[in-house]
Amino acid sequence: MALLRIQGGSVIDGQITASSAKNSVINLIAAALLADGVVTLSNVPHLRDVSTMIELLSNMGVIVVVNDRMELEIHPNTISSLKAPYELVKTMRASFNVLGPLIARYGEAEVSLPGGCAIGTRPVDQHLKGLRALGADIAMHEGYVKGSVQGRLRGARVVFDFSTVGGTEHLMMAAALAEGVTLLENCAKEPEIIDLANFLNLLGADIRGAGTSQIRIEGAERLDGGAFEAVSDRIEVGTYLIAAAATGGRLEICNAVAEHNSALLEKLREAGAEILTNEGKISLDMQGQRPRAVNIVTGPYPAFPTDLQAQMMTLNCLAEGACSIQETIFENRFMHVPELARMGAEIQLQNNNSVALVKGVGELIGAPVMATDLRASASLVIAGIAASGETTVDRVYHIDRGYQQIEERLQRLGVDIKREAG
Ligand code: EPZ
Numbered sequence: 001m002a003l004l005r006i007q008g009g010s011v012i013d014g015q016i017t018a019s020s021a022k023n024s025v026i027n028l029i030a031a032a033l034l035a036d037g038v039v040t041l042s043n044v045p046h047l048r049d050v051s052t053m054i055e056l057l058s059n060m061g062v063i064v065v066v067n068d069r070m071e072l073e074i075h076p077n078t079i080s081s082l083k084a085p086y087e088l089v090k091t092m093r094a095s096f097n098v099l100g101p102l103i104a105r106y107g108e109a110e111v112s113l114p115g116g117c118a119i120g121t122r123p124v125d126q127h128l129k130g131l132r133a134l135g136a137d138i139a140m141h142e143g144y145v146k147g148s149v150q151g152r153l154r155g156a157r158v159v160f161d162f163s164t165v166g167g168t169e170h171l172m173m174a175a176a177l178a179e180g181v182t183l184l185e186n187c188a189k190e191p192e193i194i195d196l197a198n199f200l201n202l203l204g205a206d207i208r209g210a211g212t213s214q215i216r217i218e219g220a221e222r223l224d225g226g227a228f229e230a231v232s233d234r235i236e237v238g239t240y241l242i243a244a245a246a247t248g249g250r251l252e253i254c255n256a257v258a259e260h261n262s263a264l265l266e267k268l269r270e271a272g273a274e275i276l277t278n279e280g281k282i283s284l285d286m287q288g289q290r291p292r293a294v295n296i297v298t299g300p301y302p303a304f305p306t307d308l309q310a311q312m313m314t315l316n317c318l319a320e321g322a323c324s325i326q327e328t329i330f331e332n333r334f335m336h337v338p339e340l341a342r343m344g345a346e347i348q349l350q351n352n353n354s355v356a357l358v359k360g361v362g363e364l365i366g367a368p369v370m371a372t373d374l375r376a377s378a379s380l381v382i383a384g385i386a387a388s389g390e391t392t393v394d395r396v397y398h399i400d401r402g403y404q405q406i407e408e409r410l411q412r413l414g415v416d417i418k419r420e421a422g
Pocket of ligand 1: 023024026093094120121122123124125126127128163164165166167188305306307329330331374375402
């Protein structure tokens with residue numbers, strides 16, 4: 001298995017350009033199934049999750065062409081199978097979101113249930129409740145969800161029990177081709193949801209209110225093809241900003257939307273960073289200072305994102321002072337804690353492992369560590385950069401799901417990091 005070998009002690013200094021958001025792109029690829037025409041997505045990040053989604057569509061017979069400028073050309077009308085197999089869905093839960101588009105467009109689909117996940121149980125009950133409300137007949141059979149509808153899905157009112165990003169996106173896609181009006185209530189408000197609405201509206205859908213708790217969708221009879229570029233990846237942006245702050249460094253990020261990272265920027269300022277934002281750029285300067293500890297409570301957007309919790313924990317391990325970090329979205333998202341502890345971090349888990357009390361230590365010490373999920377692996381890379389001595393991060397395939405060219409980018413920012421085949 002490949003690993004990353006990091007010689008610690010560097011201070012991040014330089015400039016990078018953010019990629020398009022992984023968590024938007026994978027949904028746009030699912031949404032492309034709704035189109036009756038060719039969909040082109042530009043500036044698509046070279047990531048394992050994107051490749052999984054392409055493989056899933058290809059497996060259904062859909063022709064997907066990728067060119068050397070990382071443009072994806074999707075030909076949804078070439079589809080020949082309406083089945084998403086376990087082997088692919090289990091590797092990436094978001095691929096479950098092809099279910100709604102397939103039922104909406106073709107009247108039936110068979111999609112594997114995603115199963116468990118390292119960070120939590122992650123059920124799909126809200127997705128299924130919504131699809132049923134739109135008139136889909138949903139049945140479970142041998143680990144698969146079989147969905148069907150006579151004629152078209154029908155618009156309905158769906159009230160989510162709690163904020164669900166994937167659930168909101170899934171229902172928006174299905175409702176885009178339903179007959180009549182769908183009202184989604186208690187929706188998630190993440191920027192990727194607005195991005196999906198913009199994309200579907202470009203294809204001819206009528207979706208209003210994305211980014212608020214109520215989304216209204218007037219179903220269309222058909223959607224066209226079209227060309228689109230996804231919004232910038234706020235989690236990638238946040239990860240690099242935290243890495244710079246944790247090392248006392250400086251960083252300018254282009255193609256970044258400051259507003260999408262408001263909660264993080266506020267916390268980084270509190271930690272002592274000087275931050276300037278200007279027309280698609282975010283600059284951070286720590287002026288060589290050690291960060292101050294900051295309390296974090298994760299929550300649905302616009303609160304502090306769970307996807308930056310692990311990275312921020314590393315910063316706090318290095319900070320002056322102590323803090324508490326509360327994870328409210330996933331029940332098992334502290335798997336980086338024992339790995340950080342191997343590098344000398346002082347962290348105590350409390351309240352049924354939903355709260356971490358972190359006492360900043362002057363220095364982390366390089367060690368062999370193991371990545372357990374995508375964002376946990378990013379937190380270990382940051383720890384390795386800031387630590388003294390050598391760190392190896394094993395199971396690096398986790399990081400390749402969501403950070404393109406991570407070692408090349410970090411090398412350009414002054415980090416001594418290389419990838420080795422395991
Ligand atoms: C999205 O996951 C992201 N994935 C996750 O990013 C992110 O951590 C998460 O939103 C929260 O921001 C993509 O966008 C592809 P949810 P999603 O539905 O849609 C529970 C990363 O590192 N729930 O908002 O799966 C669920 O278990 C990843 O890039 C139900 O109980 O998140 C969780 O506790 C990981 N029933 C909470 O709701 C449901 O039907 C929020 O999940 C749906 C969700």
